[in-house]
Amino acid sequence: MYTSMHNDSRFGTTPLKDAPLRKDGMEKVRGTARYVADITYPGMLHAVTARTRLPGGTIASITFDDHVPWSEYVVVTARDIPGINAVKMIETDQPVLVETHYRHAGEPVVLIAHPDPQALADALAAVHIDERPYAKPPVFAIEEALRADTRRIAADNVYRDYLMEKGSVMDAEKESCQVFEAEYHTGAQEHLYIEPQGMMARMEGGILTVEGSLQCPYYVHAALMYATGLPEERVRVLQCATGGAFGGKEEYPSHIACHAALVTMKAGGRPVALIYGRGEDMAVTPKRHPSRSRVRLGASRDGRLRFIDIDFVIDGGAYLTLSPVVLSRGVIHAAGPYRCDNVRVRARAVATNHPPFGAFRGFGAPQSIFALEAALDELARMLEMEPDVLRRRNVLAPGDISPAGQRIEGPLDMQRVIGQALEACDYHAKVEAYRQWNAQKGAIRKGIGLATFYHGAGFTGNGELALRSRAGLRVGADGLVEILTSTTEMGQGMQTTLSGIVAEALRIPYEGVAVARPDTRDVPNSGPTVASRTCMVVGAILARAADDLIARLRADAALPSVYGYGEFRDACARLHAAGGVTTIIADYRHPAGNEWDESVFQGSPYASFAWACYVAEVEVDAVTGETRIVDFTAVQEVGRVVHATVAAGQIEGGVVQGIGYALFEDVRFGADGQMANNRITNYIIPTSADIPPIRVLFLESRHGAGPGGAAGIGELPMDGPAPAIINAINAALGTEIRHVPAMPEHILAAMDRRSA
Amino acid sequence: MRWYAPRKLHEALALLTERPDLIPIAGGTDIMVGRDPRACGHDYLSLANVAALRGIRETPAGVAIGALATMTEIGRHPIVCRALPALAASARATGAFAIQNRATLGGNIMNASPAADNAPVLLAYGASVSLMSVARLRHVPYENFHSGYKVTVRRPEEILGEIFVPYAPLGARHYFRKVGTRRAQAISKVGLAALLVGRPGAWERVRFGFSSVAATPILACALAATITGTARGLPDDEGLAEALGRDLAARDDIRSTAEYRRRIALNLVREALAPWRHQGGCDAGQ
């Protein structure tokens, strides 16, 4: 029931050699994988984008300098859009190309294409967009957006205002309890996928064909139909090998795809590559939403939570994009995995003049979990309790009702998760040892901190019902089973995990399963590749498709009830001989009893959660304020580990991203509201030299809704590192740091405040 | 774009005299970062094949380092490691392994970034550089090499030939510390190298070289004067801070704040002086 794996030899061997090789491993290791920038077509054009410079305003005119031979170029503006000038998302408030009014710097206005990529820089400089600012100054901060007298970007500058309420905070306040109150902030975060975004468009036999770096082929497909006015069957979207995404390629690929499509349509169907450079990608594509949380916690003297009262606000940027769903996930996770009868979370997504913020691994949860987990440590300090004791006293157990009103089902045991984490890192001994060490007041201070949390897998609430995902299997004469899904591989190991699930369900070797290329002409819509839903939701659909395939082979091709791989293939050959290639598509089935009322945020928001306790150990240099993470423990209850290496890789990668979020990744905004440090030199993510040994341990109680009891794990590891690290720093220094990233500059200042 | 790659130094010098617009390129680790792939390229003079610019030579007075010597070569060189440990340390703190295999010392100082990691050490050790052209060879003390933000005294027809680093007296304290944005592959927020010989009241040499606290790498002369001018012990923190205030022109930028830089500069100076801080200086009085 318990597996463990880590890069720490004290904990035994890694199961690397036992796990099947990644499906996409060889082509990536050998450099033969084809990314969009690797593709060339004869006569293809290269395109660039001219953008607005002011943080909102109107365009008075666009002029083109004479010295450029414009006849050699293809030039596209909003007037060339055959369909609707809006990017199809939750709403359609964002133009594909700006015509007159716009809301932020960096909005696309003109597209220019030429066969020679080196002819683009001069032409771009020869396009003059005459911009007029709005009367009121731009709005860049959450509090400014909420003030009544500032510039209005959307109605009241609030995209969504949600309330999750359980019991009555007001009543709980009347009874005697200890109250802790503070405000927490999290910064924006850039995905920094290795491969910048890019799309290639062309007309092929009257069909608009777009391929590129993306997470969600059918989102792009829908956006293309909307902007071009072409019918479904005349639009085709394919995924290329994708070099990382983390949510950053959920939505923005639709923009680039529309742009590339407009150019190819104007250029008579010639292939067009629109590939962003790193600087452009970082400046204009969405990032993690910055947030502000006001947290009030009421507790009895012995540390039982009496109320949790949170005011949570995220900066949505200049258009709505995905902010409503980021917000709802943030709300549901804001009160953590704790038992508390009185909970109130008010949550708003506000409009500012930044480029829109968007999906990023964790999707609102890392923000709200950071605030709560950091506040819990401060509450523990106030109550003179150990942080682990406070958590153990309140964490949800089977039979409890979660803050969103969901009943927790066994057999999962969060006490065991916490116990395992504390034991693995020798927590109690270290707490004591570091206390003594720090009493000497040397240059290096040491601290240890933890966070306990859970993360819901799949679309929030009734989202999966609305998606009605489909996925399937295809088998031909040779018995090779091909997975048909629009779920995309972007480095996370989805091909490997899903192949393992199908192989297991069919009782055939892993090598007998392959994954078809995501191509909207060939694969059904399995929903977007987001929200930790691949293994749990799509995996479950595929497991049922596998059952259907076996049933078909039994009925139509005499597959014996007990069979070896040879007999399986023979049966496939018979099936093929009788009826050709067989395709079996299965539909999503909603778990029974999972109702959700979005209007009051009560019910079952997710089919299952993964549960975790993370512990960080830090050393802070009091001379420079630099923090070094010396050890990290990540213990999680994930229901079931489907593929050991892929799962451990997800956790380690997420922890590293979380370390970056906590200590290094500081998106700086210029006066125009765009990211100013939009270069890898200046936007600092951790390198391997900054990463400690990461102990990854899994508990597998089979509680999840996925195949064999698996829950989703993709986003979980993003939630815990930031609060665990900040708690460790505050423990080391006695400071009250309440934001991430906590840079050396802030840490020294916090030490000053403490001494003052 | 044209690419010239002569093998002989005189050919390279002749080419540059004829075409002073050519951009010399050594490891390319600065130049390539700045290139815009959407614009037409420049013409380059690759120095990579010019053997005369390679190598690290030991001389009786110091170590002569060819402009093309890489960070890896410098960081591992036995004489450098033994006699000039601060330079070995700064070479190993430049970028990370892959960059160190290509990045040259000549390129590091010719790029003339105020954040160049090896500049403080060269200032502290009192290095000099040779600049060569068809017409002549001249030697310039490194402390006079940077004439402004990203500007050096090199003339367009000149090639940087060698960096000469004199040995330090026996018993010297060689100090180097880089405070970057992370542990590797980082541009420094503050870099400090110090060469300290003697003791409070009887200093023989006090040289502090800084990066990232002004428009160029700087030799902190006011700081040195304050330390050598203190008859007994060391100046107190206020005295050090006041002197640093005259040397530093720290600014807020994308990587850090002026305040943090000033403060870290002081903390690093204190750390460099640590061996003496508890002997007869202000600390002893506490």
Ligand SMILES: Cc1cc2nc3c(=O)[nH]c(=O)nc-3n(C[C@H](O)[C@H](O)[C@H](O)COP(=O)(O)OP(=O)(O)OC[C@H]3O[C@@H](n4cnc5c(N)ncnc54)[C@H](O)[C@@H]3O)c2cc1C
């Ligand atoms: C990922 C990365 C990390 C980096 N990290 C660091 C770091 O931590 N610290 C740091 O200081 N730097 C860092 N750098 C910058 C760079 O690597 C160093 O400055 C390096 O020493 C430059 O050497 P080069 O040979 O590559 O120079 P090049 O790029 O070839 O040239 C740099 C400049 O010097 C000129 N030049 C070179 N040689 C000569 C010569 N002999 N005569 C005349 N002119 C010449 C060139 O014309 C150009 O202007 C980093 C760069 C990258 C890409």
